[in-house]
Amino acid sequence: MNPSSDIFAIFENCLPSANILATVEKLRPYECDAFTAYKSLPLAVLLPESRQQVINIVKRCQRENIPIVTRGAGTGLSGGAHPITNGILLNLSKLNEIYELNPTLRYARVGPGVRNLAISDAAEEFGLYYAPDPSSQIACTIGGNIAENSGGVHCLKYGLTVHNLLEVTFISAHGEEITIGNHCYDYPGYDLPALMTGSEGMLGIIVEAKVRLLPIPQNKEIILAAFNSVEDAGAAVSSIIASGVIPAGLEMMDNAVIKATENFCHPGYPVDAAAILLCELDGYEQELQWEVEQIEQNCRRHKATSVSKAKNKSEQELFWKGRKSAFPAIGQLAPDYLCMDGTIPRKHLAHVLSQISELSQQYELPVANVFHAGDGNLHPLILYDANQENDLARAEQLGGKILELCVEVGGTITGEHGVGIEKLNQMCVQFERTELDQFERVKTAFDSNRLLNPDKVIPTLQRCAEFGAMHVHKGELPFKDLPRF
Amino acid sequence: MLDQDHTDSISTAIENAIETKTAVHITAGNSKSFYGNSCDAKPLDVSQHRGIIDYEPSELFITARCGTPLKEIESVLREQQQMLQFEPPHFGENSTIGGTVACGLSGPRRPYNGSVRDSVLGAHIVNGLGDYLRFGGQVMKNVAGYDVARLMSGALGTLGIIMQVSLKVIPMPAAEKTLCFECSRTEALQKMNRWTQMDVPITATYFEQNMLYVRVAGIESTLHSLKQTLGGEELVDDNDIWTEVREQQRAFFNDPAPLWRISIPEDTNHAALFDNCVIEWNGGLRWVKSNTSDNEIFSVAGAAGGHATLFRAEHKKTNCFQPLPPSLAKLHTDIKRAFDPHNFLNPGKMYS
Ligand SMILES: Cc1cc2nc3c(=O)[nH]c(=O)nc-3n(C[C@H](O)[C@H](O)[C@H](O)COP(=O)(O)OP(=O)(O)OC[C@H]3O[C@@H](n4cnc5c(N)ncnc54)[C@H](O)[C@@H]3O)c2cc1C
Numbered sequence: 001m002n003p004s005s006d007i008f009a010i011f012e013n014c015l016p017s018a019n020i021l022a023t024v025e026k027l028r029p030y031e032c033d034a035f036t037a038y039k040s041l042p043l044a045v046l047l048p049e050s051r052q053q054v055i056n057i058v059k060r061c062q063r064e065n066i067p068i069v070t071r072g073a074g075t076g077l078s079g080g081a082h083p084i085t086n087g088i089l090l091n092l093s094k095l096n097e098i099y100e101l102n103p104t105l106r107y108a109r110v111g112p113g114v115r116n117l118a119i120s121d122a123a124e125e126f127g128l129y130y131a132p133d134p135s136s137q138i139a140c141t142i143g144g145n146i147a148e149n150s151g152g153v154h155c156l157k158y159g160l161t162v163h164n165l166l167e168v169t170f171i172s173a174h175g176e177e178i179t180i181g182n183h184c185y186d187y188p189g190y191d192l193p194a195l196m197t198g199s200e201g202m203l204g205i206i207v208e209a210k211v212r213l214l215p216i217p218q219n220k221e222i223i224l225a226a227f228n229s230v231e232d233a234g235a236a237v238s239s240i241i242a243s244g245v246i247p248a249g250l251e252m253m254d255n256a257v258i259k260a261t262e263n264f265c266h267p268g269y270p271v272d273a274a275a276i277l278l279c280e281l282d283g284y285e286q287e288l289q290w291e292v293e294q295i296e297q298n299c300r301r302h303k304a305t306s307v308s309k310a311k312n313k314s315e316q317e318l319f320w321k322g323r324k325s326a327f328p329a330i331g332q333l334a335p336d337y338l339c340m341d342g343t344i345p346r347k348h349l350a351h352v353l354s355q356i357s358e359l360s361q362q363y364e365l366p367v368a369n370v371f372h373a374g375d376g377n378l379h380p381l382i383l384y385d386a387n388q389e390n391d392l393a394r395a396e397q398l399g400g401k402i403l404e405l406c407v408e409v410g411g412t413i414t415g416e417h418g419v420g421i422e423k424l425n426q427m428c429v430q431f432e433r434t435e436l437d438q439f440e441r442v443k444t445a446f447d448s449n450r451l452l453n454p455d456k457v458i459p460t461l462q463r464c465a466e467f468g469a470m471h472v473h474k475g476e477l478p479f480k481d482l483p484r485f
Numbered sequence: 486m487l488d489q490d491h492t493d494s495i496s497t498a499i500e501n502a503i504e505t506k507t508a509v510h511i512t513a514g515n516s517k518s519f520y521g522n523s524c525d526a527k528p529l530d531v532s533q534h535r536g537i538i539d540y541e542p543s544e545l546f547i548t549a550r551c552g553t554p555l556k557e558i559e560s561v562l563r564e565q566q567q568m569l570q571f572e573p574p575h576f577g578e579n580s581t582i583g584g585t586v587a588c589g590l591s592g593p594r595r596p597y598n599g600s601v602r603d604s605v606l607g608a609h610i611v612n613g614l615g616d617y618l619r620f621g622g623q624v625m626k627n628v629a630g631y632d633v634a635r636l637m638s639g640a641l642g643t644l645g646i647i648m649q650v651s652l653k654v655i656p657m658p659a660a661e662k663t664l665c666f667e668c669s670r671t672e673a674l675q676k677m678n679r680w681t682q683m684d685v686p687i688t689a690t691y692f693e694q695n696m697l698y699v700r701v702a703g704i705e706s707t708l709h710s711l712k713q714t715l716g717g718e719e720l721v722d723d724n725d726i727w728t729e730v731r732e733q734q735r736a737f738f739n740d741p742a743p744l745w746r747i748s749i750p751e752d753t754n755h756a757a758l759f760d761n762c763v764i765e766w767n768g769g770l771r772w773v774k775s776n777t778s779d780n781e782i783f784s785v786a787g788a789a790g791g792h793a794t795l796f797r798a799e800h801k802k803t804n805c806f807q808p809l810p811p812s813l814a815k816l817h818t819d820i821k822r823a824f825d826p827h828n829f830l831n832p833g834k835m836y837s
Contacts, residue, residue, distance in 0.1 A: 103682060104678055104681075105751060106681060128682070148628065149632070151626055155625075155626070159603065160626060162635070163599065172812075172816075177812075180813070183790065184791045184792070185766055186748050188806050188807040189806070189809055189836070190636060190640055190644070190817060191636050191639055191640070192816070194602055194638075195636050197632060199631055216684070218684050241543055242542060242543035244566060244657075285707065285710060286704065286706040286707060287686075287703050287707045290704055343624040344624065346543065346544060347543065375624070376624055377626045412622050412624060412628075412629050413629050414627070415624070415626035415628065432618075434617075434618060435620065437616075438612065438633065438823070439631055442631050442820070445819035446819075458630070
């Protein structure tokens with residue numbers, strides 16, 4: 001495309017011109033998602049109000065060869081919705097209608113811009129809810145959740161987005177509307193809803209989704225256990241799972257996070273504990289009591305210094321409030337943080353956490369840990385100050401080391417936040433070239449002209465070669481000044 | 486038979502196939518060879534590639550080579566009070582884990598605990614280019630790259646040979662009991678649809694000939710109170726019913742007419758066409774014996790928002806899966822090409 005051609009002219013027949021943002025002031029809020037380390041402006045932000053407008057835009061972009069980055073609420077933590085300078089940012093927040101709630105078949109049919117929490121709010125009158133609950137659920141959209149296969153504190157028992165998604169309608173890179181899945185227990189052909197989930201906006205633009213609703217659990221208990229060491233807390237997690245109880249949620253916070261959240265919203269956490277576990281159980285009457293006993297026993301066996309059960313609903317909410325505000329609370333400790341997302345086998349929790357604390361000292365940057373312990377999904381938060389020279393580079397190197405450690409112990413570089421632009425280098429560590437090439441061919445099957453979120457998730461051969469070379473010279477990055485994505 | 490790593494011989498077989506441009510038909514235990522379209526290609530037996538590679542009860546996963554017998558996996562899990570959440574049908578003595586995942590068939594527990602694909606955590610495959618590839622892993626959460634491992638489930642080997650697979654496992658319930666209700670088909674559908682909206686630990690449902698069977702799970706006191714809540718009579722000798730349902734050993738399945746698997750929304754009113762049937766999965770799975778034409782069955786199932794599969798038939802099957810709309814069919818072709826550009830793996834087994 002000729003860069004000087006008028007963006008309004010290109011898209012004038014696609015959507016109302018009021019829904020095209022192209023001035024620098026209007027583009028500024030879209031310069032990044034919640035991965036704020038890098039910023040750039042797109043050619044324009046388009047805000048379609050209907051599926052037809054999305055189709056018009058995609059066809060237009062296909063003809064003009066303009067790349068498209070789709071964006072939901074922009075709460076992604078890996079730069080999935082990071083704009084591309086020669087492309088448009090397709091913001092789907094206006095497609096936010098709940099089209100249908102079906103209590104008998106227990107599904108909600110929604111537009112991609114519907115917020116995660118809005119689904120549960122709407123389903124509540126039928127005694128139903130949508131289980132995957134990322135901490136960002138007030139803001140993040142179902143389109144973004146599907147694109148990232150988002151999890152939440154309850155996915156240990158109720159699964160990730162992929163387990164709660166029934167059907168997706170997407171607009172292909174060629175502007176075709178395609179529906180995959182259905183609201184039965186299976187569908188003919190390949191499992192395309194699984195392939196679409198977690199594909200980070202690279203395979204299609206999701207314009208509608210049917211998600212599974214579940215009956216709201218009648219009985220719930222929340223247990224808070226404190227420990228003198230992170231190792232003890234980690235061991236308690238493994239033994240809880242081994243005892244045959246699957247808690248609805250099992251979260252862990254280290255001392256830095258306990259203090260920060262206590263300061264931030266006063267949930268009543270023991271500030272002198274080295275680690276706490278927050279365990280939610282739901283279940284059928286007496287069974288629940290039996291499970292509570294199992295949890296209490298397992299925590300005590302692993303030297304919990306205190307174990308308490310929330311006394312009533314408001315105390316339950318308070319316990320959770322601390323966990324859910326962990327990120328903003330940490331945000332107050334340092335001007336910037338990077339949130340890592342590696343997943344490891346639970347049995348390595350203690351080992352990995354102690355390695356992380358060594359790395360933190362080595363790189364001279366504090367790391368706070370708050371994470372989904374039940375499924376081994378770590379969220380080390382690396383605190384830094386972007387205004388300090390080299391801080392970001394050091395934080396990224398430290399983050400990279402943590403992710404490589406996760407791969408080393410048999411885990412993965414990302415459990416729920418996605419690769420985006422952030423973890424491209426670590427993709428070279430986790431996968432062989434032939435595997436990356438297979439991803440590339442899957443991408444081509446959906447998007448032969450590489451229009452949808454190009455250059456994300458799958459690193460190029462050259463990039464992996466350079467990263468390999470970088471590894472050889474530990475620490476000192478070559479081409480320091482080049483943007484690294 | 487011994488646990489053995491046959492990666493090399495399988496890789497060589499694929500290299501040969503590529504060199505000589507001869508397609509292969511992947512086989513193992515042959516327990517589910519009736520499933521899917523018939524495939525005229527040179528058989529490639531992968532059943533020797535067997536053995537449990539990794540199983541850690543506290544990590545809730547098991548990793549096994551494709552030829553590992555399903556019954557071996559189930560018995561190893563049972564020793565630790567664990568199980569596969571999808572209660573897979575065996576359909577024969579020699580059923581393997583690779584074939585189970587490739588067919589993507591789940592048993593009675595599926596609506597309540599999840600399907601085969603829900604429990605897939607990772608897979609190693611050999612694609613149609615002969616590349617040995619690893620996707621996913623052994624942890625519950627993993628979004629690095631596309632979810633190719635899950636895509637293998639139900640793909641009937643058309644995208645790659647599943648060399649090994651990691652599956653999530655779950656604790657076995659403390660105990661299970663079966664309740665039965667004498668009622669009409671309509672009443673049974675109503676009951677099942679009502680229960681799905683309640684938070685009750687039901688783990689299987691089956692309706693046949695005016696009798697609805699419901700399996701419930703939990704500790705003794707739970708089972709007792711569930712009987713109060715749901716009603717019904719306790720089935721005293723319930724050892725075999727769920728095995729018989731899963732393995733299609735009930736008398737209903739003896740009828741020689743073609744067996745159709747109809748997957749439709751749970752609350753669908755029962756069509757006259759599907760009169761000769763048994764029902765599972767809250768009404769979402771209906772097994773129908775019928776000589777009606779394929780097209781008519783596909784169209785009735787499709788109109789109800791579901792799909793039909795010609796599951797078992799005496800004759801050779803060429804189009805046993807619900808036809809796909811054109812744009813979706815094209816996407817299937819493109820995906821097949823992305824994994825197996827020369828159509829060497831199970832050609833025609835799923836869609837041609
Ligand atoms: C404070 C905080 C807490 C968080 N907690 C969690 C958590 O607990 N668990 C978790 O999993 N994540 C968490 N996240 C990450 C983030 O909220 C999720 O990844 C979320 O799903 C992103 O949704 P979004 O609407 O903001 O998507 P965006 O950030 O706008 O986009 C994310 C990706 O999805 C693609 N995309 C968006 N919409 C569509 C669509 N309609 N079609 C195709 N592609 C699309 C984008 O291109 C991009 O690649 C957290 C983030 C923050 C800031």
